[in-house]
Amino acid sequence: MSLSLAPGGSAARSSGPSSELDALGASERTSRPIVTGTSVLGIKYQGGVMLAADTLCSYGTMAKYKDARRLLEANSGTLIGGGGEYSDFQAISMMLKANAMEDRCLSDSLYDEDDGTTEESAKEVWSYLRAVMYNRRNKMNPLWNDLLVAGFDKKSKDGKPFLGFVDKIGTAYEDDCVATGFGSYLALPILREKYRPDLEEGEARALLEDCMRVLFYRDCRALNRIQIAKVTAESGVIIHEPYEIDTSWDSEAFVQSKGGLDEGDGGW
């Protein structure tokens, strides 16, 4: 399966509704996302990288799928998280899994090497996604996603932790703290302030959880059921089961609105 086909994808080649469009010389392109995921957060810590996302996929204003998995394993050393159109994220995930399978099956080395060194490192997956997203953008038929890629930059003992970002127009960068969507406005400042290279795993997790809480308060497409996933040198990719975070709505800002405008214009 290729995600870089001509606009319309594989549908363009089979008989069906789009073949009529083809006859007219028209084509199908992605114009807006339908089922969407919101922010994904990422932070490096001492010994690895961690991602967080909620388990909601919205159908416009409806909170439709409340157990959607937005953090997935690309290969044995790489984690991806996606916001935006969920079907595009699923397609990307399947494509990366197919690549990882091919890497494992391809007898690249002339010797027997079963130590995972023939698989792509996280940095290579990130660079590959950049190429795919940019290519699709140039055809005016984007994969409508913001992606985070977490892992290590090299498939070797001395690889450094890697955390990268790719968006639907092919922008790509790497940093110690990254976030997509609303998270880049609300969570990133918090992550950047609290980040230290020697963060312990527990501290990193608490930090991400706090940010997810803030996002639930302020992003109307967010959910308080979240998932944490991490990549470490010793254990590879670990994706934890989702859990609910507690929230508190009795702080002053929510109870007593500013200016005492309860009666009247409903100011907030």
Add this chain to the structure above:
Amino acid sequence: MFRNQYDTDVTVWSPEGRLLQVEYAMESVKQGSACVGMRSSSHTVLGALKRSVSELSSHQKKIIEIDDHIGIGIAGLTADARSLAKWMMNECLNHKYVYGTPMPSSRLVTDLADRHQRTTQTYVRRPYGVGLLVASYDEKTGPHLYQTCPSGNIYEYYASAIGARSQSGRTYLEKHYESFEEASKDDLIMHALRALAGCVTGDGELTRDNGSIAVVGKGESFILIEGDELQPYLDRLELEGGGAADADEDDDDDDDEEEKTDAMETEQ
């Protein structure tokens, strides 16, 4: 041997179960001038004897840089070698663009092998009439030396020699290869020159015009050493006593080699 009936097409088997066209293509490699290669734990070195058609012409380039970390030495049909080199350069460049890292040479070489094999199984094509010595340095796996053959077989070597009178080179390498692992870069280059010196025609000698060395290693991009730069090494070789003494013992044993030096101008 009555093998003429079965040798016109590459898709015809001989009664002995051989593809004679492929074997004839391998003969072509043996007509090219000598090319040697060897590796240590840190470097891979190539050496080649550049032939010139007449006194008025230049010496044919035998070593081609494919990427910063890969280069090839050729023996046989130069035009075929250039076509393969062009393909290899393109593959390396594409890989770098998509994945952000240098192409693993083991992957390039297995794809190269597949490319060679395809020509042995199609009615409309012919095998490539060139043998390559592929020298590379991969970050993950270290230095490598591969040898390709028109049949599509690719093997990895500690040291190898191909082309006309290469048996002398091979004999030298067999005698000394155990010391290559720990050898320094300069020592390795000297070994290459000594191996090459045995492959020169009876009354010829290795000079800076017809000799060519290339090195690739850890932190060192593929580089050619020719002309004036090669002179210091040639001087050292002369100080030792020429080096040809070592290599000419087994020249007579090899039945396949013939002294057809200037017969085919297409091959260098």
